[in-house]
Amino acid sequence: MTTKNARRRSRELATQGVYQWLLSGASESKIDAAMREQPGFNKADCNHFSSLLYGVIQKAKTLTKALIPFLDRPFYQLSPVEQAVLLIAVYEFQNHIDIPYRVVINEAVELTKTFGGSDGYKYINGVLDKLVVTIRFNEVKNRI
Incomplete structure (x- = not known):
């Protein structure tokens, strides 16, 4: 399996884990253990x-x-899937600068299509398009 597919699988599992955390408040270690039991975990980029x-x-x-500045409603009013996907995307923007911002946005859109409501991906795309400029200004500027 290629790195891209392994990373996608890791994002899918992380989305499910963050979703579970948002709903249950379970500990990271408990959620981590549960996610590692999921079928296909061995195909994910574990790190x-x-x-x-x-x-x-x-x-x-x-x-x-x-x-918050890029949302049209309070964060808690977003669906838990949208919350999880947005949190993961912002984390990747800030902490995985080796991953191009367009990849992060595309992956967030794909995760929302997979796990979210029918048009949620459009909202996610819009929020992240505005947000990324504040975090990765130089990368965005160089792409224009």
């Missing part, structure tokens, strides 16, 4: 999965604050 799951949970308040 990327761990970085996303633990990083998002540990920095959730800071990540949420970064999102």
